[in-house]
């Protein structure tokens with residue numbers, strides 16, 4: 248407003264604050280004066296010029312602003328203080344909790360994150376850490392990253408490393424998702440029928456023939472059906488009267504215990520598999536899963552439990568692929584190991600599988616040579632499957648030691664060996680029957696199992712067969728049957744155990760594997776003799792022991808039987824050799840001989856209410872004197888070899904892929920990796 252006009256209009260109205268500028272104060276008139284004194288004087292003059300009301304309003308406004316300033320300063324200070332204190336508390340907590348301690352505590356408070364309130368709920372926070380942005384399974388070092396690491400500026404190197412880590416983590420995840428199957432094939436978990444924890448890692452070397460080579464049971468012929476019928480009849484007796492016990496007593500409809508480990512059931516498992524008896528197999532499997540317990544205070548014979556139980560479980564594992572049987576095999580294998588804790592490392596005959604102690608028989612510190620040298624196939628296979636070499640080491644040591652021992656006669660071994668000295672005892676008696684038989688069998692079979700590389704085994708086998716030829720072979724009269732007798736302190740005895748009838752089969756197996764052709768000739772001659780041990784007897788069943796006539800006498804056959812030897816225990820050896828002979832020659836006469844034997848078992852040993860029985864007198868068809876006992880090897884061996892003998896399928900347990908232990912349990916031949 249222009250002040251000259253207001254003056255001309257009379258005194259100004261007091262209600263208005265008006266500022267009248269004097270001429271010296273006018274800008275541009277008399278120059279610009281901005282000195283402090285001038286400004287102070289000017290302000291004061293202006294303040295004086297204000298009305299009282301105007302001055303009161305201004306003072307009130309200043310006072311109001313001052314009060315507001317004090318109040319807001321106080322509350323903001325509190326807020327700041329609380330923010331600062333919380334941040335420090337958090338730092339302290341993180342540095343004090345084990346596992347969360349920072350190697351290099353941050354100098355500045357860490358930036359607050361949206362979820363960074365774990366200080367308020369430490370338990371929750373520690374138990375369940377916040378998920379990282381990418382969730383993947385894998386080793387924790389690939390997942391857990393220090394929080395500060397991600398906050399560093401990313402260099403090119405960091406980015407490459409991060410990608411590498413992701414690739415690594417992805418690989419780990421894929422590996423974890425894939426499971427190695429028992430057959431050694433990689434399968435996806437959803438294809439797997441078993442939880443991953445029960446999968447068995449297949450050893451890398453040496454690898455075995457894969458079990459998938461085994462075909463589903465092929466259609467069976469009439470003779471095989473007869474074997475299946477015989478098996479079912481035997482099984483019925485066992486199931487009805489002896490379920491879960493060692494042996495059936497079919498006449499008294501009860502059972503006998505030897506080890507109390509369901510011996511017949513275990514011995515028969517792989518026979519049921521081979522015969523295609525799946526229902527029976529499943530039922531027996533359930534018993535193994537639920538009732539077979541080795542943690543028992545019981546003495547078992549090392550050899551018998553190895554060939555029947557360990558061997559049976561291992562072969563059933565191979566045929567069925569069911570890891571239950573391997574787990575059980577490992578259990579019994581471990582429990583048998585105390586037997587090897589002897590001064591000489593030649594094992595004791597008996598082990599208490601519950602207590603972990605072992606001892607020789609009460610009357611001697613000797614072990615039987617066949618027993619300590621016929622557990623090797625099983626323990627070696629157990630090592631291969633478990634990757635634990637202790638089993639193989641223990642039994643290999645026995646073989647190496649026996650290899651070096653003196654006291655042999657052109658490769659033939661005595662029957663006893665001392666567990667203290669490690670030396671043979673009772674020198675001078677040589678047999679291929681009881682107490683020595685499977686020593687010879689296992690020399691060849693270990694050599695085959697191991698891929699024909701262990702030359703000492705082959706050497707000992709070849710030398711022994713030469714020893715048999717030189718010292719033990721003779722011909723009987725009148726039929727001139729070749730037989731294997733015994734040598735006692737230089738005297739030949741024309742005695743032959745039925746047990747020796749494993750030999751034609753073993754010789755044929757050796758010849759099939761490239762050994763001397765004359766071994767096959769000898770096998771052919773010996774299997775004829777073994778057959779005659781049945782054919783020349785009234786019941787058509789062999790006695791336990793025969794004596795051959797060396798001199799022709801009118802009215803006498805080749806075979807003589809002493810009263811103490813005329814029992815038959817349902818043994819397998821002749822049928823076993825018939826099987827090998829048929830496999831390698833295709834000569835049907837071997838099947839026919841086996842068929843005769845089966846019919847005679849049915850005629851003289853079958854118990855109508857279920858089961859078969861050993862008999863006391865093979866010479867009395869009208870009363871063979873049943874003994875009331877069915878040995879486990881009748882189901883484990885005799886009927887199995889019968890079934891295989893009548894089969895024309897060479898892949899039904901292919902002999903280039905499997906080697907039978909001495910209880911007829913097939914184990915894989917190791918193939919080079």
Ligand code: DMJ
Nearest residue numbers: 685818819820880909910
């Ligand atoms: C079985 O236990 C085995 O075959 C062993 O080698 C000898 N004895 C019986 C069968 O006769």
